Amino acid sequence: xxxxxxxxxxxxxxxxxxxxxxxxxxxxxxxxxxxxxxxxxxxxxxxxxxxxxxxxxxxxxxxxxxxxxxxxxxxxxxxxxxxxxxxxxxxxxxxxxxxxxxxxxxxxxxxxxxxxxxxxxxxxxxxxxxxxxxxxxxxxxxxxxxxxxxxxxxxxxxxxxxxxxxxxxxxxxxxxxxxxxxxxxxxxxxxxxxxxxxxxxxxxxxxxxxxxxxxxxxxxxxxxxxxxxxxxxxxxxxxxxxxxxxxxxxxxxxxxxx
Amino acid sequence: xxxxxxxxxxxxxxxxxxxxxxxxxxxxxxxxxxxxxxxxxxxxxxxxxxxxxxxxxxxxxxxxxxxxxxxxxxxxxxxxxxxxxxxxxxxxxxxxxxxxxxxxxxxxxxxxxxxxxxxxxxxxxxxxxxxxxxxxxxxxxxxxxxxxxxxxxxxxxxxxxxxxxxxxxxxxxxxxxxxxxxxxxxxxxxxxxxxxxxxxxxxxxxxxxxxxxxxxxxxxxxxxxxxxxxxxxxxxxxxxxxxxxxxxxxxxxxxxxxxxxxxxxxxxxxxxxxxxxxxxxxxxxxxxxxxxxxxxxxxxxxxxxxxxxxxxxxxxxxxxxxxxxxxxxxxxxxxxxxxxxxxxxxxxxxxxxxxxxxxxxxxxxxxxxxxxxxxxxxxxxxxxxxxxxxxxxxxxxxxxxxxxxxxxxxxxxxxxxxxxxxxxxxxxxxxxxxxxxxxxxxxxxxxxxxxxxxxxxxxxx
Numbered sequence: 001x002x003x004x005x006x007x008x009x010x011x012x013x014x015x016x017x018x019x020x021x022x023x024x025x026x027x028x029x030x031x032x033x034x035x036x037x038x039x040x041x042x043x044x045x046x047x048x049x050x051x052x053x054x055x056x057x058x059x060x061x062x063x064x065x066x067x068x069x070x071x072x073x074x075x076x077x078x079x080x081x082x083x084x085x086x087x088x089x090x091x092x093x094x095x096x097x098x099x100x101x102x103x104x105x106x107x108x109x110x111x112x113x114x115x116x117x118x119x120x121x122x123x124x125x126x127x128x129x130x131x132x133x134x135x136x137x138x139x140x141x142x143x144x145x146x147x148x149x150x151x152x153x154x155x156x157x158x159x160x161x162x163x164x165x166x167x168x169x170x171x172x173x174x175x176x177x178x179x180x181x182x183x184x185x186x187x188x189x190x191x192x193x194x195x196x197x198x199x200x201x202x203x204x205x206x207x208x209x210x211x212x213x214x215x216x217x218x219x220x221x222x223x224x225x226x227x228x229x230x231x232x233x234x235x236x237x238x239x240x241x242x243x244x245x246x247x248x249x250x251x252x253x254x255x256x257x258x
Numbered sequence: 259x260x261x262x263x264x265x266x267x268x269x270x271x272x273x274x275x276x277x278x279x280x281x282x283x284x285x286x287x288x289x290x291x292x293x294x295x296x297x298x299x300x301x302x303x304x305x306x307x308x309x310x311x312x313x314x315x316x317x318x319x320x321x322x323x324x325x326x327x328x329x330x331x332x333x334x335x336x337x338x339x340x341x342x343x344x345x346x347x348x349x350x351x352x353x354x355x356x357x358x359x360x361x362x363x364x365x366x367x368x369x370x371x372x373x374x375x376x377x378x379x380x381x382x383x384x385x386x387x388x389x390x391x392x393x394x395x396x397x398x399x400x401x402x403x404x405x406x407x408x409x410x411x412x413x414x415x416x417x418x419x420x421x422x423x424x425x426x427x428x429x430x431x432x433x434x435x436x437x438x439x440x441x442x443x444x445x446x447x448x449x450x451x452x453x454x455x456x457x458x459x460x461x462x463x464x465x466x467x468x469x470x471x472x473x474x475x476x477x478x479x480x481x482x483x484x485x486x487x488x489x490x491x492x493x494x495x496x497x498x499x500x501x502x503x504x505x506x507x508x509x510x511x512x513x514x515x516x517x518x519x520x521x522x523x524x525x526x527x528x529x530x531x532x533x534x535x536x537x538x539x540x541x542x543x544x545x546x547x548x549x550x551x552x553x554x555x556x557x558x559x560x561x562x563x564x565x566x567x568x569x570x571x572x573x574x575x576x577x578x579x580x581x582x583x584x585x586x587x588x589x590x591x592x593x594x595x596x597x598x599x600x601x602x603x604x605x606x607x608x609x610x611x612x613x614x615x616x617x618x619x620x621x622x623x624x625x626x627x628x629x630x631x632x633x634x635x636x637x638x639x640x641x642x643x644x645x646x647x648x649x650x651x652x653x654x655x656x657x658x659x660x661x662x663x664x665x666x667x668x669x670x671x672x673x674x675x676x677x678x679x680x681x682x683x684x685x686x687x688x689x690x691x692x693x694x695x696x697x698x699x700x701x702x703x704x705x706x707x708x709x710x711x712x713x714x715x716x717x718x719x
Contacts, residue, residue: 021430024654
């Protein structure tokens, strides 16, 4: 950001320490206040995070792109949340499908049920993250799952969804496990971070310790090829051990976790 | 026992004290999520009218969780001081509110009363109070604690320097500490939230903190906010000043944190035995926050604010140096927006102070809450007026490890300046000796040659 330098700013003579941390140090000051340039940089980062929270899943665009890389059906589903305002206050409703969505899943032909893995794309707290990262990740992951001989249930787009909405979807599809790709809570430094949650034997009422989480999927964080490799490894391990969660240890390579 | 109040022709009934307290609570999203909030504005006021008439003695007879089922309830009743309670034992909750605001309730009277109050009495009266009342009453309280300096004196506001780093890199953490010290922060504690709870990582950070403190003779204390069991494991071969733990207001919620009262007692005794304090022996640092019991599915039908105040009963048993309510960290499903966060912070601060705790507040929010820096500025100013013991100091208000926004070193300078507040006396003297602050409390420019910048160069080599 270019703001004209002015003489009111008391600069801090330790800017070199910024090499060791991304924390907002050595900001300088005017009186006791943070210089305007830094105030506006902060406000811009917060604006990106806020816009991400209120972003929408590009359901039609995603469906079109998914159908280009996946032969089976792609379904558009919705949680029982009415709007984002309710989504933020009622996590319980974001974990359940609305009746139309659950009806459509129940009515699916048997040939689509009892597959190895159901993949669910949910907006979570950043639809932006899904709009950007879901397709590039799945372009790598779907062939890896196919090569491993895993059958994939119809892909599901879930609007206003939380992680646990995958449990109801997985149970209705009678899938052996679910992979929920979901937008993570935006931070000031990353408004588009995607998470992936693997749950073996999905059913409503599952809690967090039954899942494995791969976090911070984005180009500056865990990149697509590493994320796909890691997910593929965890899926294989989950099927080998018939479980997921705290008892499924992630020994895949050496990654920098957050 | 059931309670009721009639407004015109409509009678509102409340099955028990627990339900009455919940329905009387100013609206917040967490109580709605738990299905405990009043159904209408009128019902809420009806509950407040009914609550105002409840005699305080009832609170010693009717528990919100049974005595047999919950060790926090047992602690509250077993430690209740009847002598301290005697002067107000004939009051109703409403009379307590009016008395607290009267001139008779001065600092000494409130300090004497504190052991006679139970958390539920304090929660109840706070539900009848406006924000202004919460500030007025808190301002009359004074809770002073000591370890290597003196925190909580009237006219003083301390800062926890929070130099977190996403990979616990000691150089990155040191850079944020130097930044904070040169901005006059760090008198409450220099406290790191570690990215991992591994004992070896915690020991490394504690040694770094202690070396820094000793090298510059800083009159403050350090803490790595690991689980209490980790601190107990390492305290005999690492420089543990303060023992940290998150606590909650029900036995079940505490169990979800991996603790109980016996464990805290053992940790407290262990920390005392280290004898590291110089001017005092307040060795515990607790964090709390409305919604934590509900989040652990362990609220037992109690509203989140009453649960929070019950956590203060746990805290006061162990004479802490610092109690910090991390008010906006939990998210909008518990406290939706700036209005709810501000109200909750003022409640927590006032209720904690009435119970005799050295309350600080992490004035903070997450990016999915309806809040921003303006809300935090409002809350910071209100808490400064209310006499809050300490706040957080995070570089630029942006915690890069925990991914939320708190208050900055600059924010602390702002509130000290506009309200004429001082750092802890021993620390303020040190800041002046180091050429960081002048005798009026104004922060001074430092040169490249400042010795603290020399430290960072050494540490980074």
